[in-house]
Amino acid sequence: MHEELRAALAGLLDGLPPKQAAQAVERLIANYRGRTPTDAPVLRDRADVAAYAAYRMPATFEAVRAALAAFAARVPDWSPATHVDIGGGTGAATWATAATWEGPRSTVLDWAQPALDLGRELAAKTLPDTTWQRAVIGEGLSVPAGTDLVTVSYVLGELRPEDRHAVVAAAATAARTVVLIEPGTPEGYLRIREARTQLTEAGLRIVAPCPHSDTCPITPGEDWCHFAARVNRSSLHRQVKGGSLPYEDEKFSYVAATTLDATPAPARIIRKPQLRKGQVLLDLCTARDGLQRTTVTKRHGTHYRDARDASWGDDWS
Numbered sequence: 231m232h233e234e235l236r237a238a239l240a241g242l243l244d245g246l247p248p249k250q251a252a253q254a255v256e257r258l259i260a261n262y263r264g265r266t267p268t269d270a271p272v273l274r275d276r277a278d279v280a281a282y283a284a285y286r287m288p289a290t291f292e293a294v295r296a297a298l299a300a301f302a303a304r305v306p307d308w309s310p311a312t313h314v315d316i317g318g319g320t321g322a323a324t325w326a327t328a329a330t331w332e333g334p335r336s337t338v339l340d341w342a343q344p345a346l347d348l349g350r351e352l353a354a355k356t357l358p359d360t361t362w363q364r365a366v367i368g369e370g371l372s373v374p375a376g377t378d379l380v381t382v383s384y385v386l387g388e389l390r391p392e393d394r395h396a397v398v399a400a401a402a403t404a405a406r407t408v409v410l411i412e413p414g415t416p417e418g419y420l421r422i423r424e425a426r427t428q429l430t431e432a433g434l435r436i437v438a439p440c441p442h443s444d445t446c447p448i449t450p451g452e453d454w455c456h457f458a459a460r461v462n463r464s465s466l467h468r469q470v471k472g473g474s475l476p477y478e479d480e481k482f483s484y485v486a487a488t489t490l491d492a493t494p495a496p497a498r499i500i501r502k503p504q505l506r507k508g509q510v511l512l513d514l515c516t517a518r519d520g521l522q523r524t525t526v527t528k529r530h531g532t533h534y535r536d537a538r539d540a541s542w543g544d545d546w547s
Contacts, residue, residue: 232462235291235325238352242284279344283320283352286384290322290411291329292459293482294383296543297411298330300438301486303545308490310334310378310407316397317341317367317385321349323411324360327381334379339365368393373404380405386412386421398425402432407488414456414481422483423450434487439543440515441494447520455500455515456483457543495545502542510537514546 302308309331315323318338327334338360340346346362353360365371368389373380380401386394401408410425412418423446430436436443439455448455458479494517501513509527516522526537540546 234356235287235352238356239284239287242280276344276348279320279342279348282345283348287320287322287325289459289461289478289480290383291326292461293480293484294323294326294381294409294411295329296457296459297409297438297482297484297486298326298381300484300543300545301407301409301488302330304437304494305488305490305492308492312374312377313337313379313381314339314373314377314405316371316373316380316382316401317388318381318383319345319349321353321357321360321362323381323383324349324353324357327379328357335359335361337361337363339363339367339371341365341367367397369396371397371400373400375404377405379407379409381409381411383411384413386410386425387418394421394425395428398428399432402429402434402487406490407486408434409484409486411482411484414454414458414483416451416454419448419454419456419483420450422455422485426485426487429485429487434489435492435494436485436487437492437494438486439484439498439500441497441517447515454483456481457500458482495547497546499540499542499544499546503537503540505538510534510540512537512540512546 310327311334313324313327313334313336315321315336315338317340318324319340319342321338324336324338327336336357338346338349341364343364346364350360350362367385369392382397382401386397389397398410408429410422412421426436426446430443439457440446446455458481461478461480497514497516499512500515504511509525512524512526514522514524526534528534
């Protein structure tokens with residue numbers, strides 16, 4: 231889906247004055263960071279939507295795909311037949327879902343019609359069976375009962391607390407699997423942590439990234455749980471975001487919960503592994519012992535080779 235999405239986004243800003251695009255991006259950055267909860271759509275018109283798609287879709291796609299891949303690794307014989315993307319805007323999470331599993335029927339719910347319209351245009355050739363539906367994202371939101379997968383990506387920070395709670399409740403009540411993604415900031419982590427508690431109280435089991443469904447062992451204010459996804463920048467992406475590097479790392483926090491018979495990994499690597507001469511230091515979140523650092527040396531044989539190849543966010547056992 232990388233190349234298909236890149237092709238769909240090509241030429242998106244043609245005809246849009248650079249100053250208008252830059253102003254739209256600046257406002258969207260503030261909203262993306264979750265500092266302006268609102269009860270109105272963030273994306274107001276075609277200029278906003280085009281700037282958003284060029285600025286955020288590649289990074290959102292990679293972050294959601296990473297979260298879905300972590301979940302999919304724990305349920306290798308399962309795939310969703312139905313998918314609802316709450317607050318999906320131009321559909322990045324739907325592209326990520328299609329990149330993870332074959333054949334899900336996706337419905338994108340959003341309250342901004344310009345976002346839905348552009349999302350439909352971008353997906354017309356690659357994801358033609360996707361349904362784009364206008365809906366209020368908050369209290370009163372309804373998700374069809376028995377939906378296999380619900381995604382909510384980079385949305386909770388835009389909502390007032392009561393609407394945030396309503397969205398998570400709607401997902402938890404109706405879906406077999408719920409995957410929530412937020413920016414990898416302390417504030418984004420706290421929103422995921424709050425939603426995680428809501429999901430477990432609704433009876434879902436946490437499958438990723440956590441190795442358990444108990445209370446998160448991180449002390450709020452001292453640290454936060456987040457991961458990184460590599461984003462290859464297209465010329466359009468560099469035009470909108472600035473900078474010269476051909477890539478960037480998108481930091482994100484997430485939780486995946488399910489009613490399926492799924493077992494989380496025994497542990498997960500929660501920081502970039504540190505390579506030393508003859509050893510690898512791994513920071514882990516574990517099912518039994520909470521947060522811990524383990525040192526893997528050459529004496530551990532294949533475990534050492536696995537540790538050298540391991541990445542931030544991987545399972546560990």
